[in-house]
Amino acid sequence: MNGPRTGDGLEVVRPAYGRASLADVLPSALAVLGVPGSPDPLHLTDQLPGVRRIAVLLVDGFGTYQLPAASAIGGTIADLSAGRLGQHTPLTSGFPSTTPVSLVTLGTGAPPGSHGVLGISLHVPGTDRVFDLLRWGDDPDPASWQPVPTQLERATAAGVRVTLVTRPEFDGTGLTTAANRGGAFRGASDVDGLVTEILGALSGDDAPVLVSGYYREMDKAGHVHGLTSPEWAGTAADVDALITRLADGLPEDAALLVTADHGQIDVPHNRRYDLDTDPRLSSGLRFVAGEPRVRYLHVTPGAEDDVIAAWRAVLGADAEVVSRAEAVAGGWFGPVAEPHLARIGDVVVIMRDLAAMMASKHDPPSVATLIALHGANTAAEMSIPLFILRGSAS
Template sequence: MTAPSGGTPAPLAVLGPDHDGGRLADVLPSALAVLGVHGAADPLGLAPRLVGVRRVAVLLVDGLGWYQLSTAAPYAPVLTGLAVTAARPIVAGFPSTTPTSLVTLGTGVAPGAHGVLGFTVRVPGTDRVLTHTDWAADPSPLRWQPVPTQFERARAAGVAVTVVSRPEFGGSGLTVAANRGGDFRGAAGVDALAATMRAALTAGTGPTLVSGYHPDLDRHGHVSGVDSVPWRVAAAEVDELLARLVDGLPSDAALLVTADHGQLNVPAGHRFDLDTDPRLRTGVHLVAGEARVRYLHAVPGATDDVVAAWSAVLGDAARVRTRDEVVASGWFGPVAEEHLARIGDVVVICNDTYAVMATRTERPMASRLVAYHGADTAAELTIPLLVVRG
C-alpha cells in the first residue's frame, strides 16, 4: 500500500506519541468550535475555514486508514476526489482499535483519561476480561468511562445532537460510553445511514451536530483481507455513502469524514500462538488486548520473567514492555489511577506484520482473520480527515 500523498512515513514505520499533527480526539472539539460552542477548542483549525456553518455531520468509517485511501481509489471515485482536495492525515489513539477510538472521538480526550484502553481489558480485581464490543451494562458505562462526552457538551450549549449507527448498537455499553448526550437513531446499511444522517442534519434551523458510524469496510478487511474482492465491494459502498451525503449538502453545513484506525494483512508465517507455546504461558495468569497489542497479567512476582520469555520468543517481531514503561512512553496520555490495572503488567506491541494469537483463550474466529490492527505503525494509526462544505 502506498501513501495517498508524498511526505508521509512508510506504512509499517512506528509512530511516536509526540506526533505533532492532528488527532482523532481533536475532531469533535473542533466541530463544536465551528458551531460556536463557548469555550470549545479548535486544535484542527476548522472554524476559520467553515465560517457560517451551523450544521456539522461527522462520519466515522471503520477501518478506513490513511494508507487504505490509495488502495480503495479504483473502486471509490468520490472518496478519491475528496482525498485529493479535502483530506489531511491525523492519528488515532493507542491502541489503534475500534472501542478505544470511538470513545476517544466521543469524549475528545486520550485513552488514558477515558479508560477504554483496548479491545478487551481485564476488569480490575477480577479474572473477567471485558470485550468492549459485547458490553451491555456491567460494569456501568458511566463509572467505567467517567469523562463527559462532547455530545453532552454540545447539547448543554443548545446544539441539536443526533447519533446514527446500527440499530443493535443502541443502548450498548460502548454506545453509552462514547456517544451519550446524543439522540440515538438506528440505521442499517448505506441507504438508511445516509437518509437518517441527512434528515437529522436538516431537521431544524439551529446549530446541529450529527454523528454517523459505518462498520462494513473494517469487517470485510478482517474477514477477507485489505484489497480482497469483498473489501473492494465495501469500499465502493463507502463511496456511495459519501456521494449521498455530499450531494445536496446544505450551504450552511459541513461533512467531516474520519476513521478509527487502518488495517494490515497478517501472513500465516507471522503469527505466534500464545496458547500452544508453553514458554509464552509460563507466569501469565490472564491475557487481554488483541492480536497486535497483548496485555499480559502476570502471576505475582513473575513480571520480569514474562518480559524475558516473551522477548526471547518474539525477538524483533514485537516490543515487550512493562506497564510502567508503556504508560511512561506517553501513548495513552496521562492514565488515571483507577484505569492503570486495566493495562497488563506486560504489554506486547507487535512490529511489522506480526501478531500473537490466542487460539484457545479467545473465540476461534479471532485467530482466523486476515487483517488486524491495534499497534502503533503508521498503517494502523494514521487516519484521514476529510472536510467538505456544502
C-alpha cells in the same frame, strides 16, 4: 530482517494527541458550532466560517494506507485523497488503534488514558474477569467505567441539537453509552439508511446541529476477507457512494467531516504466534487481554521481569515488550488516570512488522480466522484521514 521499513506503513507512528488526532475532531467541530470552552486544534473555525450544522462520519477501517486502493475504485475518494474536493487533513488514531478505543476517543475528545477504554478486551481489576468491549452490556457500568463527559453531552448542554446515527442493535450498548451518550438516536444499517438518517438529522430550521454517524462494513470486510479481496473492494465502492450522497445533500450551512478509527494490515498465517501453545510465553500469566497486535499480560506476583525476558527472547524484532510503567511513560495512551492504570497489563506487547500474537484459549474462535488486523502503532494502523466538505448553495 523483520524491522520496520519506512514507506510501507510498518514504521512506528506516535499519536498526535492535542494536535492532529482522532480525539481532536469533535472538540474542533464544537468550536465551529460555538460551544463554549471547545478547543480547536484542527483549526476548523478558520476553514468553516458560517457553518451551523456538522455531520461527522466515522468509517471503520478507512485508514490512510487504504486510500490508494479505495481511490482506484471510487472517484469521490480519489478526489478527496488528492485534495481536489474539500480539505484532507492527516490524523492519527489513539493507541491501541482499535475500534472500542477509537470510538470512545472520538466521542469524548480525550486520549485513551483519560477515558479508560484502553483495548478491545480488558481485565476488570480486582476480579477474575476479562471482558470483550464489543459485547459490552451494562456490566461494568459504562458511565462509571468511562467517566469523562462525551462531546455529545457537552453539545447538548450548550443547546446544540445532537443525533447519533449507527446500527440499530448498538442502541443502549455499553460501548455506545461510553462513547456517545447524549443526544437522540437514529438506527441505520446500510448506506441508504445512513444517508436518509444523517441528512434528515441535519435538516430543519433550528441550528446549531451535530450529527455523529458510523459505518462498519469496510473493517468487517478487511477482517474476514482481506484488503485485496473483492468483498473489501465492494465496501470501498459503498463508502464512495455514501460520501458522495451525503456531500450532495448537505445544506448550504453544513459541513461533512469523514474520518476513521484505524487502518488495517493483512497478517500472513505463517507470521502468527500463539501464546497458548508455547509454554515459554504462557508461563507466569494470570490474565491475557488485548488483541493479536497488542497484548496486555497480567502476570503472577513477582513474575514481571521473567515474563518480559521470555517474551523478548522468543519474539525478538517481531515485538516491543515493555512494562506497564514504560508504556505509560512513553505517552502512548496520553496521561493515564490513576483508576485506569490497572486496566493495562503488567506487561504490554506491541507487535511489529506483519507479526501477530494469537491466544487460542483466550480469544473467541473467530479471531483465528481473521485476515486483516490492527491495534498496534504502525503507520498503516494508526494513520487516518480527515476529509472536510462544505455544503454548497443549490
